[in-house]
Amino acid sequence: MTLKAKIAAGRAARVAALPIRAATVARHDARVLADSVRWLALSREHTNFTYDLEPRNVEHLAWFVAAIAEAPLDVIRRYIAELEADDSLRDHLERQAVASPRRGLTDRSVRYGRRAGWYALVRARRPERVVETGTDKGLGACVLAAAVMKNERGRVTTIDTNEAAGSLLGGSYADAVDFRAGDSAALLPKLDPVDLFIHDSLHTAEHEAAELEAVSLTADAIALSDNAHVTDVLAGWAERTGRRFLYFQERPRRHWYPGAGIGAAWRG
Numbered sequence: 001m002t003l004k005a006k007i008a009a010g011r012a013a014r015v016a017a018l019p020i021r022a023a024t025v026a027r028h029d030a031r032v033l034a035d036s037v038r039w040l041a042l043s044r045e046h047t048n049f050t051y052d053l054e055p056r057n058v059e060h061l062a063w064f065v066a067a068i069a070e071a072p073l074d075v076i077r078r079y080i081a082e083l084e085a086d087d088s089l090r091d092h093l094e095r096q097a098v099a100s101p102r103r104g105l106t107d108r109s110v111r112y113g114r115r116a117g118w119y120a121l122v123r124a125r126r127p128e129r130v131v132e133t134g135t136d137k138g139l140g141a142c143v144l145a146a147a148v149m150k151n152e153r154g155r156v157t158t159i160d161t162n163e164a165a166g167s168l169l170g171g172s173y174a175d176a177v178d179f180r181a182g183d184s185a186a187l188l189p190k191l192d193p194v195d196l197f198i199h200d201s202l203h204t205a206e207h208e209a210a211e212l213e214a215v216s217l218t219a220d221a222i223a224l225s226d227n228a229h230v231t232d233v234l235a236g237w238a239e240r241t242g243r244r245f246l247y248f249q250e251r252p253r254r255h256w257y258p259g260a261g262i263g264a265a266w267r268g
């Protein structure tokens, strides 16, 4: 037995490996610290953070959407690239950010993160009725509006308790969107059956479950949750109602936030 092998088998191994272990975790923490400092210096956001995704993560998102939409991978990749290349949407969002009453808390750079998956799903499935709960500034609503506009089919309803939500909406994007102010669990039962449902409002398990209870879905509807990195509500609901479930985890690029995700439930 070599000395190295003897140490590895003994009690002293952890101590002997400490410098390597400490250097590994320090490299990781230094990266997070550098991203945190850059973000504190450059970003205005205090909640609902925006970021781009790591390139490999975008590729995983394309596979995820292709599986749910039952669409060819290259088509989904094209939709994701289409959103990134949409200068009209980008210009609109930049203009709205500057004019927004919440401009002090809104970054000028446009970064879609997981919403690129929402976009590709709408493009691939061409839903008639899309409902998003939780509007906030309206970034998701604008992305969804851009997708239904490209499809030349469908409308988006977005619901928020905050009457002033949706500061990024405007122009032709606002024309494709119906904004409803109020509690989502109370408003959802009043809507026509939905083809694509996105829970992104109050992120408690109770409210997520209440929305899934309240919303009326078409037979082949897809339900997404922006809370599936935190709760098992959508997965449990999918299992109880005979649906499939998949989860995509974001990997933000150069951001301290570890990322949210997309939970998806659908009848396959």
Ligand SMILES: C[S@@+](CC[C@H](N)C(=O)[O-])C[C@H]1O[C@@H](n2cnc3c(N)ncnc32)[C@H](O)[C@@H]1O
Residues within 6 Å of the ligand: 048, 115, 132, 133, 134, 135, 136, 137, 138, 139, 140, 141, 159, 160, 161, 162, 165, 182, 183, 184, 185, 200, 201, 202, 207
């Ligand atoms: C995470 S943000 C939504 C982000 C948005 N979907 C986007 O893509 O940027 C959550 C929003 O849900 C709203 N909200 C909280 N409770 C709600 C409720 N019970 N019904 C509807 N909206 C609610 C909040 O006011 C907040 O604007």
